[in-house]
Amino acid sequence: MKRTTGQDRSVTSKWRPATQAVRGGTWRSEQGETSEALFLTSGYSYDSAEEVAARFQGEAVGMVYSRFQNPSLAMLEERIALMEGAESCRVQASGMAAMTTALLCQLSAGDHIVAGRAAFGSCRWIVDNLFPRFGIEKTIVDARDNQAWEAAIRPNTKVFFFETPANPTMDVVDLEYVCGLARSRGIVSVVDNAFATAALQRPLEFGADVVAYSATKLMEGQGRVLLGAVCGSAEFINDVLLPFQRNTGPVASPFNAWVVLKGLETLGLRAHKQSENAMLVAKFLDGRGVRMLFPGLPGHPQHNLAARQMDKFGNIFSFVLKDRAQAFAMLNAMELIDISNNIGDSKSLACHPASTTHNNMGPEGRAEAGVEEGMLRLNVGLEDPDDLIEDLDQALAKAGL
Ligand SMILES: *Cc1c(COP(=O)(O)O)cnc(C)c1O
Secondary structure, eight states, X not given: OEEOGGGOHHHHTTSOHHHHHHHTTOEEOTTOOSSOOOOOOSBOOOSOHHHHHHHHTTSSOOOOBTTTOOHHHHHHHHHHHHHHTOSEEEEESSXXXXXXXXXXXXXXXXXXXXXESSOOHHHHHIIIIIGGGGTOEEEEEOTTOHHHHHHHOOTTEEEEEEESSOTTTOOOOOHHHHHHHHHHXXXXXXXXXTTTOTTTOOGGGGTOSEEEEETTTTTTOSSOOOOEEEEEOHHIIIIXXXXXXHHHOOOOOHHHXXXXXXXXXXHHHHHHHHHHHXXXXXXXXXXXXXXXXXXXXXXXXXXXXXXXXXSSOOSEEEEEOSSHHHHHHHHHHOSSXXXXXXXXXXXOEEEOGGGTTTXXXXXXXXXXXXXXXXXXEEEOOSSOHHHHHHHHHHHHHHTTO
16 A cells, blocks of 8 residues: 555645545555545454554554544545645544534533524434433524624533534525634534535635535535545544544445545536536526525625635525425426435435425424425536426426416
8 A cells, every 4th residue: 555645745735626636635555546446344454463552552553443444534534634624534424423423522511502593404403402411501593693603602612513504594604703703712613514515615714613524415426325524623633533433433434435535526526517507597596586595696695795705606505485385386396306305416406394304393493493384495416407497497387486
């Protein structure tokens, strides 16, 4: 196993993001393979008893067990860190494994977390239902409201947790303000960047401490595997996250890591093209008088903030019809776009959050999080945007619009 120039940070850290996405973190075996090798192994063997003892004692570099480290995972972790501009990264089995690990590794009974109201359903579930069982207090805020973050701080506040843009209301959080506020009070900001990815938004540049991912989504990009990632300072990853991760075991499969590693090579292309397609489709719906939730549109109240933080506005947006019946009628009338609750895929997918991803919050929870009964969320893919527009046009007509 040879470290190529792709592993020497003094060389790779100079490369631009598009180059990192294709080459960052590459290792090569003595075969000189061009595509990254897949290491499906749980264990390792050693030349001597002294060698393995030295590795376990941290005196020699090398792998000891795939719950701790694996070459396919190491390549992906290095690549994500380089794309993110982070000192370090560790991957996990799913996005939720990443979120749970990023939060629980640093929270204890008696601590307090402040979280955004609009969030992926399971992110709200762990804050609302899991953490209280372990004595971790929470305050939920409208994450768009900078003053609400400040007002929520208590002496025991340890973590701010939010996504931007947020699922499925597309709320945008002021990264510079909220992360700056956290840092000035000794609070750790954890940003779920699954919607935008490093291709469109890099929260560390705005002062975030930790960036967490569902790589299942746009990073992987073709709806094949689940994976998560957490990026941060070497100190946070090594001293806070790793002891928790190694011993609790939310470890990713090398196969899944390898699929994401290959997906990252086209992330920039996909993120930009799918954003452009989403903009065309959103403008069509807007022109038809549909109520749009998309910060990419100039009429959105947070358009300027989103434009400051994001390179493009992403491939996901929501829109609101009259009620659940009309939303279902539109979904059922689609001929090209699939009914699916997944996102980030190169295929266009639509879902009704209130009855699927945000169903377990109940009607009151949904009202608080802004998830309306008539809301549909659209993941815009890589199809010809004119075909997507024609499909939406005929589906709107069948839904009585
Ligand atoms: C999908 C998603 C998650 C959870 O990721 P999984 O890979 O499905 O576990 C977390 N946050 C956001 C914003 C997501 O879209």
